[in-house]
Amino acid sequence: MSEEKPQDINQVMKARLEKLAQITEKNVNPFTYNYDREHFASDILEQFDQYENKEVSVAGRIMALRRMGKAAFAHIMDSSARIQIYVRLDDVGEAEYEIFKLLDIGDIIGVKGPVLKTHAGEITIKVTQLELLTKNLRPLPIVKEKEEEGKKVTYDAFSDTESRYRQRYVDLIVNREVNTVFMKRAKVISAMRQYLDDKGFLEVETPVLQPIYGGATARPFTTHHNALDMKLYMRIADELYLKRLIVGGYDGVYEISKDFRNEGIDRTHNPEFTMMELYVAYKDYYYMMDLVEDMVTSIAKNVLGTMKITYQGQEIDLTPPWKRVSLYDAIKEYTGMDLYGKSLEELKAAAKQLNVETEDFWGGGKILDEIFSEKVEEHLVQPTFIIDYPVELSPLAKKHRKDPRLVERFEPFIAGREIGNSFSELNDPLDQRERFERQMALKEAGDEEAQILDEDFLRALEYGMPPTAGLGMGVDRLVMLLTDSPSIRDVIFFPTMRPEN
């Protein structure tokens, strides 16, 4: 990558280096220190009447260049938009025009001059002063656009996914929509933070490096601390530490941060991903359902200004209230089978009848979960809370107040996809210890994702944790939904990839 050998430098780069030398010879610094830009392209374009004939100064990257001998048109792009500039020998003078002739697409320049409209009607800065700020040495993909019968036609789009992800900086320069997605991502996170702060919850930070991992069923990344000579895990969830803070007396804490899971990569999974976890004392999962509805709709309003979104062609209405259906009722609705209270053998038979494959060592909860994900999940396009899961699937959730075989847990589904997980938190340390022990038994039996007994977490619970509602939400998936992105890699700047060579 950066260690390219001289013979790898193509002739375009050679030509640019040659120009760079010529610019330097003319005593012009091709990599300047600053520029007093006073305007953004978008402001000029949007409020042309206020800017017409007024002097502006704008800085940006040359994205298109049409030379005509002693004059030229170019488009420069700043963080806000692209705007046309008109550079004329008579306007900028001999010396500056000589420099201008050495510029290329990709160079970053600052221009000053009055704003006008060309004969063709395009808002344009008529340049009187032009300064090279940064010379480009590597050719940029040239994307051209044309209006045809009102439609925008794009030529030679920079579309190779691999290059786009590896060289996201180029993707961002050349593909404007990409930038829009990431702007929305930033807004989603800030709207979320705003919402949680307004509720009075405290944003906290807990360890990423953990001696014992927990809080989710997943395989961890391991690492090693040299000075302590100890094995450490990258966290798979924040849960156990945040609950310790509830024990410590906080009423509500949340954390927005990266979790790491050592599992497969696909359209909806990246090894590191952004998670929001929230724990609120004295509340239960009903409270949390209301909060999720309210928070997601508030974010949508804030970022998109609407409750009605389209995801991959599906019309989705986020307007509350969202449907609330028990896991068993949902299965019944889509398979016609009532599986509540069924024995393991009966569940296995049901799965077989539904053509859902199971493994011999699976328990009833796992079979139910499998039937649900194969037969129900995809149908949950409109926002739906699936509530009340079998106890064995949720070792950290509190037993249902009306049915000890269930836990008070829900997962919100939108567009057939799980976007979060929440429960009334288990705060009975004796029950928690038993659940951990059952997990450890699974681990012994070879279940790599079974959870590990955390003695310190149990100690914390023994001091007493108030009734608490907890929530985890996949931020990347929420962003995918709100930006109509088909792949998680489209909402992560630098998705995990194998190295280039």
Place this chain on the structure above:
RNA sequence: GAGGGUGUAGCUCAGCCGGUAGAGCAGCGGCCUUUUAAGCCGUUGGUCGUGGGUUCGAUUCCCGCCACCCUCACCA
């Protein structure tokens, strides 16, 4: 991890049944002081992902490897 697909110039692509490569844009040279996929004339550029094999000869056929994409499995 399994199956399928893709990999040719800086970008986007063409290259039929094997004869060592083409286009547009970008680049370079020339003309051009309101163009907008600017235009016109000329021109450079490729160890055809990589390593083997078959063949007189491979971008093209076969095999291994690498990367990416899709589907499935695991999961959020």
